[in-house]
Amino acid sequence: MTSEQKQLVKDTVPVLKEHGVLLTSHFYARMFQYNPELKNIFNMGNQQNSKQQTALAMAVLMYAEHIEDPSVLLPMVDGIGQKHTSLDIRPEHYDIVGRHLIASIKEVLGIAASVELLDAWTVAYNQLASLMSGREKELYKKHNEQKGGWSGWRPFVVKQKVVESTEITSFYLYPADGGSVESHLPGQYISLRLFLPELQLLQPRQYSISCKSNSEYYRISVKKEVGSKHPDGMISNRLHNHITEGSIVELSAPAGTFILNESTLAHKVFIRGVLDRRRFCR
Ligand SMILES: Cc1cc2nc3c(=O)[nH]c(=O)nc-3n(C[C@H](O)[C@H](O)[C@H](O)COP(=O)(O)OP(=O)(O)OC[C@H]3O[C@@H](n4cnc5c(N)ncnc54)[C@H](O)[C@@H]3O)c2cc1C
Ligand code: HEM
Structure with a gap:
């Protein structure tokens, strides 16, 4: 990237931030219009209640702000990478997102969007995309190399469904291929994917693993929203009302860096919610 391109990108950040909501909603509408298959990856609940909707575009803007020293953003890249790999996001998805993001910048800025400016943004986005997908490639490789590990989606069978309280039900999930599962750290989550007939879409959600690490199964405990x-x-609600013992769901491998450091356990205070502590992590 030339220093002129870096300056052009930085100069546009304030105006794009000011129109952040417009940029984000334009970007998502455009992307889902031209690439509706991506609705199977994004949380369409978030799209409706506007939670997290701005995360992607805002992270790109934050990157643009720090274009002189992108290393500042490395911890963020790591966290996003965990979420992305748990959703099976691959390099080809970055090309699609990049195309719609640059087109949205052009459409939102209107006549202010010169060819030079859009070129500078394309170089900046590609640089970030390559940093992120490079990190994600490493994470996929790590999963593939672990005992019981995998990358992408893997079918699991619900062997046991246990009602814990009026709101919470636990699901014991075993690999449908009869193999073992990758170990996990306390605090990590899996993404679970189900087909929703009402949307005619697959939809992923994250659930914390609520059992101790073992090689056979994962347990998740789901609140009925x-x-x-x-x-x-x-x-x-689909999990509570329609998924029964014997049903198949798809899971991605354990992810997340918000984990319990067991060496400092003595200083931690646990606050119990709806689950009985004796049932948690047995
Ligand atoms: C890292 C991580 C770990 C998690 N761990 C757990 C866990 O262990 N257990 C657990 O139960 N959950 C967990 N969650 C939350 C979980 O991923 C889901 O978000 C949750 O189950 C709700 O998903 P849903 O599909 O049922 O709701 P969605 O359909 O996604 O809706 C989300 C919420 O929005 C409301 N809503 C729907 N439509 C609208 C609208 N038009 N306007 C406003 N609000 C609306 C719904 O009533 C609901 O409360 C975790 C999330 C993350 C990110
Ligand atoms: C440079 C490009 C990208 C940036 C900066 C970015 C940034 C982010 C951020 C900050 C989050 C929130 C992370 C969290 O909740 O922990 C996120 C989540 C997510 N990202 Fe990305 N992302 C990029 C590319 C992509 C691509 C290529 C895809 C796939 C098409 C994608 C799909 C998602 C999905 C599905 C989520 C979960 C939130 C949801 O379902 O709405 N992202 N991203």
Whole structure:
């Protein structure tokens, strides 16, 4: 990237930030119009209730702000990489996102979007995409090399469904291929994917693993999200109401860096919610 290109990118950040909501909604509408298959990857619940909707575009803008020293953003790249790999996001997806993001910048900026400016943004995006997909490639490789590990989606059978309380039900998930599972650290989550007939889409959600690491199964404990003013949560209600013992769900490998450091356990305070502590991590 030339220093002129870096300056052009930095100069546009304030105006794009100011129109952040417009940019984000334009970007998502455009992407889902031209590439509707991506609706199977994104959380369409988030799209409706606007949670997280701005995360992707805002992270790109933050990167643009630090274009002189992108290393500042390395911890962020790591965290996003965990989420991305748990959703099976691959390099080809970066090309699609890049195309729609640059086109959205052009459409939002209007006549202010010169060819030089859009070229500079394309170089900047490609640089970030290559940094991120490079890190994600390493994470996929690590999963593939672990005992019981895998990358992408793997079918699991619900062997046991245990009602813990009026709101929470636990699901014991064993690999449908009869193999072993990758170990996990306390605090890590899996992504679970189900087909939703009402949307005619696959939809992923994240659930913390609520059992001790073992080579046979994962347990997740899911709160039924009942909407009093809004529609009920889609996946949690499908899990509670339609997924039974013997059903198949798809999981990605354990992810997440928000983990319990067991060496400093003595200083931690645990606050119990709806699950009985004796049942947690047995
Ligand atoms: C790292 C991580 C770990 C997690 N671990 C757990 C866990 O261990 N257990 C657990 O139960 N959950 C966990 N979650 C949350 C989980 O991933 C899901 O978000 C949750 O189950 C709700 O998904 P859903 O499909 O049922 O709801 P969605 O359909 O995604 O809806 C989300 C919420 O929005 C409301 N809503 C729906 N439509 C609208 C609207 N139009 N306007 C406003 N609100 C609306 C719904 O009622 C619901 O409460 C975790 C999330 C993350 C990111
Ligand atoms: C340079 C490009 C990208 C940046 C900066 C970026 C940034 C982010 C950020 C900050 C999050 C939130 C992370 C979290 O919650 O922990 C996120 C989540 C996510 N990203 Fe990306 N991302 C990029 C590319 C992509 C691509 C190529 C795809 C796939 C098409 C993608 C799909 C998702 C999905 C599905 C989520 C989860 C949130 C949701 O479902 O709405 N991202 N990304």
